[in-house]
Amino acid sequence: MKEIQFKNIEFSYHNDEKVINDLSFTIEKGSYTTLIGHNGSGKSTVAKLMIGLLEADSGEILVRDLKMNVENISKIRKSLGMVFQNPDNQFIGATVEDDIAFGLENMVVAQEKMRDIILKYANDVGMSEYLEREPEKLSGGQKQRVAIAGVLAMAPEIIIFDEATSMLDPKGKAEIKAMIKQIHKQYNITVISITHDIEEVVGSDYVYVLANGQIALEGIPADVLIMEEELIDLSLDVPFAIKINSLFKEQGINLEKTINFEGLVEQICQLK
Numbered sequence: 311m312k313e314i315q316f317k318n319i320e321f322s323y324h325n326d327e328k329v330i331n332d333l334s335f336t337i338e339k340g341s342y343t344t345l346i347g348h349n350g351s352g353k354s355t356v357a358k359l360m361i362g363l364l365e366a367d368s369g370e371i372l373v374r375d376l377k378m379n380v381e382n383i384s385k386i387r388k389s390l391g392m393v394f395q396n397p398d399n400q401f402i403g404a405t406v407e408d409d410i411a412f413g414l415e416n417m418v419v420a421q422e423k424m425r426d427i428i429l430k431y432a433n434d435v436g437m438s439e440y441l442e443r444e445p446e447k448l449s450g451g452q453k454q455r456v457a458i459a460g461v462l463a464m465a466p467e468i469i470i471f472d473e474a475t476s477m478l479d480p481k482g483k484a485e486i487k488a489m490i491k492q493i494h495k496q497y498n499i500t501v502i503s504i505t506h507d508i509e510e511v512v513g514s515d516y517v518y519v520l521a522n523g524q525i526a527l528e529g530i531p532a533d534v535l536i537m538e539e540e541l542i543d544l545s546l547d548v549p550f551a552i553k554i555n556s557l558f559k560e561q562g563i564n565l566e567k568t569i570n571f572e573g574l575v576e577q578i579c580q581l582k
């Protein structure tokens with residue numbers, strides 16, 4: 311089933327050059343889809359079009375079969391949550407609890423129910439001990455957890471992460487990445503992750519590669535991420551396992567191309 315459809319979308323900021331150029335693609339319901347592309351390729355613009363923060367110049371966007379238009383936008387927004395790159399830009403509450411509650415208050419949820427919902431999601435993201443804390447005093451990774459809890463509390467069908475881990479240290483990055491995976495499994499939510507982290511793409515169901523506002527490559531990661539030359543031409547990284555594969559090749563050892571560590575290690579262990 312199709313969760314989001316872009317049909318021939320065109321978009322430019324202030325009538326300048328086209329940033330999104332006849333873009334058509336589909337996000338499958340329940341999938342973990344990654345969207346990659348060089349800086350300025352239009353990824354964040356696509357995310358903003360998806361949530362109706364920007365309006366396309368032409369073409370059609372469907373979210374869960376609802377056409378993106380003035381009539382449907384509030385309904386569509388209810389089904390979508392978004393976590394941004396900068397953890398400092400997502401805070402509005404005086405405490406972590408207020409912060410998670412923010413979206414719920416907008417949805418007019420009864421007070422007694424609200425407390426239970428906040429506790430559940432704070433617990434799910436490992437932040438239940440921090441409910442009375444000031445969000446500003448948390449680490450970057452903790453701030454992103456709170457942002458995720460706030461989004462989950464609104465029970466969206468789709469969550470978009472726009473480089474949600476890129477400003478975090480390695481530990482925070484690993485934790486939030488694991489959390490995104492967990493959320494996808496646990497809540498059966500459609501996840502769209504915009505990322506520069508090629509190892510995150512390895513673990514996703516489907517990947518779109520954006521270049522100049524168009525889809526340059528797409529497919530399951532095992533098919534797309536072995537295209538080393540194409541990815542490098544698009545200023546993108548290749549998976550670690552592919553880099554090692556090339557180094558072996560330089561030494562005259564031909565391994566089968568695999569995008570994950572396990573597949574690589576298995577083959578190396580079989581070398582005599």
Ligand SMILES: Nc1ncnc2c1ncn2[C@@H]1O[C@H](COP(=O)(O)OP(=O)(O)OP(=O)(O)O)[C@@H](O)[C@H]1O
Pocket residue numbers: 323324329347348349350351352353354355356
């Ligand atoms: N508010 C804006 N006004 C004018 N131009 C903009 C605006 N936001 C983005 N752009 C331009 O649109 C293009 C696409 O930007 P976008 O932010 O969508 O790229 P991106 O793929 O998300 O990049 P990054 O990886 O750096 O986050 C860029 O050329 C950018 O300069």
Ligand SMILES: [Mg+2]
Pocket residue numbers: 353354355472
């Ligand atoms: Mg961006």
